[in-house]
Amino acid sequence: MEVNTTMYKIGIVGCGVIGSFISKKVVDGTIKNAKIIAVYDRNLEKSKKLSELTGAKICNSIDELVKENLDLVVECASVKAVEEVATKSLINNKDVLIMSVGALVDKDLFLKLKKLAKKVSRKIYIPSGAIGGLDAIKALRLGEIYKVVLKTVKPIKALEDSLKNLGYDISSIKNPIVVFEGDVFEAIKKFPMNINVSVTLSIVSEYPAKVIIVADPNAKLNRHEILVESSIGKLKVCVENVPFEENPKTSALAAYSAVRLIRDLSESVKIGT
Numbered sequence: 158m159e160v161n162t163t164m165y166k167i168g169i170v171g172c173g174v175i176g177s178f179i180s181k182k183v184v185d186g187t188i189k190n191a192k193i194i195a196v197y198d199r200n201l202e203k204s205k206k207l208s209e210l211t212g213a214k215i216c217n218s219i220d221e222l223v224k225e226n227l228d229l230v231v232e233c234a235s236v237k238a239v240e241e242v243a244t245k246s247l248i249n250n251k252d253v254l255i256m257s258v259g260a261l262v263d264k265d266l267f268l269k270l271k272k273l274a275k276k277v278s279r280k281i282y283i284p285s286g287a288i289g290g291l292d293a294i295k296a297l298r299l300g301e302i303y304k305v306v307l308k309t310v311k312p313i314k315a316l317e318d319s320l321k322n323l324g325y326d327i328s329s330i331k332n333p334i335v336v337f338e339g340d341v342f343e344a345i346k347k348f349p350m351n352i353n354v355s356v357t358l359s360i361v362s363e364y365p366a367k368v369i370i371v372a373d374p375n376a377k378l379n380r381h382e383i384l385v386e387s388s389i390g391k392l393k394v395c396v397e398n399v400p401f402e403e404n405p406k407t408s409a410l411a412a413y414s415a416v417r418l419i420r421d422l423s424e425s426v427k428i429g430t
Contacts (some may be wrong), residue, residue, distance in 0.1 A: 250309030300389035
């Protein structure tokens with residue numbers, strides 16, 4: 158039987174919670190046929206910690222990292238870092254996986270990176286994150302999409318920073334309350350750490366999602382309810398996720414979706430679109 162022995166050489170930009178999680182899944186073999194070759198973080202201590210785990214080279218800049226012998230650069234840094242990481246990766250003939258997908262709410266940036274990837278014949282990967290149904294939405298997009306709605310319900314703790322920044326007294330929230338209702342552009346601006354899935358949903362549907370965010374003091378899980386209506390059919394999806402232990406602002410599924418995507422790169426059989 159033929160065995161796929163392709164070894165994916167990976168660089169990590171951003172050695173925090175998500176970057177560390179992905180690296181651990183490479184080291185323990187969950188992500189097969191892969192090796193972390195190089196890491197970079199503005200915080201040198203984080204880089205050192207991840208280097209000790211993986212044996213990867215510590216780079217002193219993004220420029221240094223993208224010149225390494227890599228197949229894939231994984232951006233786990235921040236929305237602000239996406240343009241530099243993606244641009245420099247693509248120019249240096251590397252595929253790039255973007256975790257901080259909220260940056261792509263900037264349509265000009267998205268189109269710029271898409272055009273560049275096509276020009277250099279490289280790929281930009283966006284994991285499905287904490288939601289499901291993206292395969293079906295891509296198929297529905299072949300028709301005419303009329304409506305895309307995302308309703309997200311999260312515990313107060315998951316939304317705490319954004320709520321405080323918006324002037325909410327979180328101690329006074331005793332019952333579920335709608336804290337945002339509007340379009341994807343405003344949603345990611347006001348909840349930059351909590352609603353990346355709205356951008357993923359808008360990109361895959363090519364339709365700006367309406368977003369409703371509910372803060373629920375009694376919720377234990379993050380819940381995403383998706384409605385997509387098109388000329389081909391209607392999709393309703395509800396996904397309930399355990400909050401990511403190391404970072405309750407996001408769902409554990411978001412981190413695992415990236416792990417699955419990277420793992421699938423070396424799989425012989427691909428399921429779904």
